[in-house]
Amino acid sequence: MGDVIYPAVVLAVRVASHALGLRIQIRGDVNIPAAGGAVIVANHASYLDPFAVALGASGRSVRFLALQELFDHRVYGLMMRGLRQIPVRPERGGAAYCATADALKSGEVVGVFAEATIAQSFTVQRLRTGAGRLAGAAGVPLIPVAVWGTHRLWTKDRRELIQPRLPITVLIGEPLRPTLHDDPEEVTEQLRVAMQALLDCAQREYPCSGTEKWWQPEHLGGTAPGPEEAAARDADENAARRGQVS
Structure with missing residues (x-):
């Protein structure tokens, strides 16, 4: 069923993007293999990032790892299961790892x-x-990807979906080819560096000035929290979430 639903959802995203007048630029989609397995890793700034990655995946269906709570949602759960996404339970990470493998x-x-x-x-x-x-x-x-602009539509504590002619950039980098014997920490650092380079490029070439804007990183003159402050906020949110569960 996913083979039918997934293309329909991607088509709907394309139609909605056109209707909203979004200016979506995709570069590097030749780095997505035409056949065979691959792991795409993208930065995450918006709830809409999976749709942007799907548009850039050169026609390949992408099965995203997503938290179990999305599958438990009355509405989202139907879509997640229909699209054959992979549920992740933090307390049972091994099951998601096996399903992904x-x-x-x-x-x-x-x-x-x-x-x-x-x-x-x-x-x-x-x-x-x-x-x-x-x-x-x-x-x-292992394919690094940078997505930029989606956060201006919908991110944590902010949502403004109607923004005609809003630019969105998806950059797909050259694949890394790790082996079973490589150090995972070293591979992950190489991946992070590649993703940051792609994101730097997307931000540098973005056609809108973000000076003094909430959606621009601190190091580029925006008012977004710096990495350390952002990490502290995430830690506080995670602690609060665990407290609610307990």
């Missing part, structure tokens, strides 16, 4: 947001090593 060995493309949360600093934060481990174990390419 099986997907890669079957020749599917998997999408990972390795920062594990939306980056409120709008820079590439510390990455978890799982994506590199999966790519190395499966012998598939």
